[in-house]
Amino acid sequence: MMKKLAPYVGEHRLYAILTPLMIIGEVALELMIPLMMAGIVDFGIQGDGGIAYTVRMGVLMILMSIVALIFGALGGKFAAMAGMGFAKNLREGLFDKVQEFSFGNVDKFTTASLVTRLTTDVTNTQNAFMMILRMAIRAPIMLIGATIMAIAINPQLSLIFLIAIPVLSITLYLIGSKAHPRFLELLERYDKLNAKVQDFIVNIRVVKAFVREKHEEDKFVESAESVRKAQVNAEKLIILNMPIMQFTIFSSIIAILWFGGNMVIDGTFYIGQLSSFIMYIMQVLISLMLISMIFIMVIISRASVTRIVEVLDEKPLLDDEDGNQELELQDGSIVFEDVDFSYNEDPDNLVLKNINLKIYSGETIGIIGGTGSAKTTLVQLIPRLYDVLHGKVAVGGHHVQEYKLETLRDQVAMVLQNNVLFTGTIKENLKWGNQHATDQEVEEAAQAAQAHQFIQSFPNGYETVLGQGGVNVSGGQKQRLCIARALLKKPKIVILDDSTSAVDTATDTAIRTAFKEKLQDVTTLIIAQRITSVSDADRIIVLDDGKINGFDTHENLLKSNQIYQEIHQSQGKGVNINE
Incomplete structure (x- = not known):
């Protein structure tokens, strides 16, 4: 899995290469210091070296320590730069991958899970990467070097920690496999937990309106407690590592002091050699501890790496590899031929069934039906937000799969049920439809959407800053801003998914009038709950349980379609179906 992530080191690979080089230099110097210490004790103090030798070796040791410190500091700096650069590139890679996802892919992972993977999981992976750069080089080299030096000094005493190493290895393996x-x-x-937090914050106004703070708090506490229990369950294995490690280290040191001390008393071992041997043993055991820390970090990060790789390996349910780069939409005509659709690709659980439609370019089409009749699903197939299970959807005379997704969606403007605005000025939000739009074009779009007047009522007009999600404008104002944003795209097809439900009847009428005047050559699809919003459309689609129950003008549907008649009557339009 790490091979999958290696390319994300990218332009920071030089720091990733320099880090182990600095660490190697640091370890090499540290391995020399105990040997020099033994020389000072055995030759400088107890032997013939005298003060001159002791001072010379002492100064050399200080210089070596300073150089080792510099190597270590540089290694830490380079590791941090490589690690942070790696995390930045990995987050960008994940974000770019999510951008390619279709709605189905996002539904599979959930928004909260993707946020966790982009934040917590990347941070865990970054920490593991930085530790590997430093410790995974330092620990093995020090382990091997100190072991060789200790064996060279006293092979017999070295058997003690050679016994300790497999004990620690088996312990680490058992902990890792379970953790x-x-x-x-x-x-x-x-x-x-993130899903609950996100749900609460997004819907905090509803929570407060229904005085459900305590209910949401209880749900959060329950979720937080679940996280705590899971963390305790995982950590209680990991924390066994340190006491086992310390027990092994201290036991080894006691054994070495006992057997080594006896050798010194017997005259077969020098004090300086014993002190340097103990230092090498400490280096061996410290390197083992570092290896155990790396092992623990890898265990923790392995779970995060697995989740990150799942996102990177996810194949978008929609792709435009076979799309024609040169193909452009010639008009806004729409054709459905024997279309079946299911969100889970289950032919036994169809959302849309045997849909056949032919909509001419420039027509205004109303879409009406009861809740769950698949009105939104129908229009989402036009910009290819989902692919059909069977049949064919054609736009502008070509199958939607023949277009590049960007080409197709640039010519289809959608105003969804959930009107989304971003933090920034009103003008910046409107220019999402066309970042190159002039101020005049922005105002014209706002006027067509009946938004210009209320925008001008703000002290800063189009430069008014909107809060996250447009919290400082009303629902009706938000809808009109989203309609204006869609109009700025100057598309060939406009889809309004119940986009005027929060505006009054007069404003709704004014918007439809502006559409007729300014969008004469644009195909307009209007999903609505109110018949008044679609009654003047060229034709109206009546959906019922994912099937087309009727497709005709307002007048003809009133005469011949029972569902349309019932909707018309329920909305107080009278009972005379022949009017």
Whole structure:
């Protein structure tokens, strides 16, 4: 899996290469210091070296320590730069991948899970990467070097820690094999916690309106407690590592002091050699501790890496690899031929069934039907937000799969049920439709959407800053801003998905009048709950349980379509179907 992430080091690979080089230099110098210490004790103090040798070696040791410190500091700096650069590139890669996802892919992972993967999981992976750059080089080299030096000094005493190494290795393996699935479960519970937090914050006005703070608090506490239990379950294995490590280290040191001390008393071992041997043993055991830390970090990050790679390996349910780069939409005509659709690609659970439609370019089409009749699903197939299960959808005379997605969607403007505005000025939000639009074009679009007047009522007009999600404008104002944004695209097809439900009847009428005047050559599809919003459309689609129940003018549907008659009567339009 790490091979999958390696390319994200990218332009920071030089720092990733320099880090182990600095660490190698640091370790090499540290391995020389105990040997020089033994020389000072055995030759300088107890031997014939005298003060001159002791001072010379002492100064050399200080210089070597300073150089080792510099190497270590540079290694830390380079590791941090490589790690942060790696995390930045990885987040960009994940974000770019999510941008390619279709709605189905996002539904599979959930928004909260994707946020966790872009934040917590990347941070865990970054920390593991930085530790590997430093410790994964330092620990093995120090382990091997210190082991060789210790064996060279006293092979017999070296048997002590040679026994300790397999004990620690077996312990680490057992801990790691059991801990990994527990950390995966922990991250999944983080996803659920983030989902609850996101749900609460987005809907905080509803929560307060219904005085449900205590209910939401209880749900959050329950989720947080679930995370705590999962974390305890995972950590209680990991924390065994340190006491086992310390027990092994201290036991080894006691054994070395006992057997080494006896050798010194017997005259078969020098004090300087014993002190340097102990220092090498400490280096060996410290390197083992570092390896155990790396192992633990890898266990934690492995779960995160698995989740990151799942996103990177996810194949978008929609792709335009076969799309013609040169193909452009010639007009706004729309054709459905024997279309069946299911969100889970289950032919036994169809949302749309045997849809056949022919809409001419420039027509205004109303779409009406009861809740769950698949009105929104129908229009989402036009810009290819989903692919059909069977049949064919053609736009501008060509199958939607023949177009590049960008080409197709640039010519289809949608105003969804959930009107989304971004933090920024009103003008910046409107220019999402066309970033190159002039101020005059922005105002014309706003006037057509009946938004210009209320925008001008703000002290800063089009430069008024909107809060996150447009919290400082009303629902009706938000809808009109979203309509203006769509109009700025100057598309060939405009889809309004119940986009005037929050405006009054007069404003709704004014918007439809402006559409007739300014969008004469644009195909307009209007999903609505109110018959008044679609009654003057060229034709109206009546949907019922995913099937077309009627497709005709307002007058003809009033005469012949029972569902349309019932909707008309329920909205107080009278009972005379022959009017």
